[in-house]
Amino acid sequence: MSEYSESEIRFNLMAVIGDRRKDLKDRIGKVEADIARLTSRLAELRLEDKEELRAEAEAVQTEIGQLSNQRADLAYKVQLEDGKFERYKFDNALRKHNFIPLIYQLAKALAGKGTLAPAVEEAKKKAQTRPQDTQQPF
Template sequence: MSEGDEQSGWQLTESDPGVFTELLKSLGVPLVVDDLYSLDPASLAELQPVHAFIFLFKWVGSSSEPAGGNYDPDFPGFFAHQVVNNACATLAVMNAIGNIPGLPMGAQLTDLINFTTGMDAQTRGMVLTSSDWLREAHNALSPPSAISLDGLGLPKTSEDAYHFIVYMPYMSCVYEFDGLKHSPINHGAYSESGEGWVAKAREVIEARIATYPAGALEFSLLALHEDPLPILQAQLAELQAAGMQSEAADLVVRLSTENSKRERWAFENSLRRHNYVGLVHALLVALAKSGRLEAATENAKKTMRERVERSKEKGDNNMDET
């Protein structure tokens, strides 16, 4: 991340369903996000209706031509460019929810989207990333950055950069929204029968994954879908009222699983918000009192030197975070 990007105030975001779901909640959007480990129909069945797939991949530079599909410079929907680093997660979410007809959303988000109506993608991206409240919502689950590594003489290289994009249906076609591309990419029409747009999106995503080496783990996939809790709770109430206890028991299990997942997300998000500087300070004090701080410091320096040397040997490239 360059100095200019630090000044922009947008922090890195994890590819985690709990983080994305919390972001959607803060935007007043009643959708949730789940990890996907397979695109087969059985894996997607309990997530329906799925509104979009959020794809995370290792960014190695943009080609002027799309890997598949065709640019649609006249796209009539919502599309914003990513104009600052580290904002790609929220930009991907915005490009998705901005193209879901009739989606409920909070008043601030509604006003922001309405304000950008008619703007070109570059201007819209500038407006979004200039929004203080949207940036604060994005940063809410980023770890506190209270420790600076400036002045330590570390090499000015960054970790591998990863980038979020979206695949979703729009006007009977599957579109790809990549904030680093000049226009949305149209991957063609899909059949309304069977799985609908998901079948077409599966082909596109699997073709993209096939370009990675066998066994590569440089990507992940998330599903943006309806929150199942209200539906499951309503179904459970109906079954219990009808005295169908056996069927109700199955729903109780599913509800328990969903609630456990939300509790885990809440716990993990609380850890992300926590500032561990106090804990680190206490550990350093304890090491000093026990006479082990100097040895631990030298060992840490040695480990860092070894990491720097390995990085130099691999010839890591300078790369900004996206």
């Protein structure tokens, strides 16, 4: 790639990575385990009900709140990843779909109404006024 100029766009760098959803779900499991551990510790502290342990109980309760927020954040990220995969699924369906019959019927209908030739001419004019660097060869 270094042999070509910086404006060359025929290269694409990609990385193969694992499924982020699995990693996020593993992290959620760890956070939930920590919450369960802290919840049982909080229950122990409340059973003892000693004045000197109240500060520790408040600290544990605060940590549980922070972990709950972290769990909610991770769950939101899982939802985003799930949404991304749904979009990928939809995009793949569009890429695989044969649109030629639709285009044929559309062109046929436009020709039947007599609007196909003017639409083609208008598209040619727009293509000529478009800057040259944005036109893609097909």
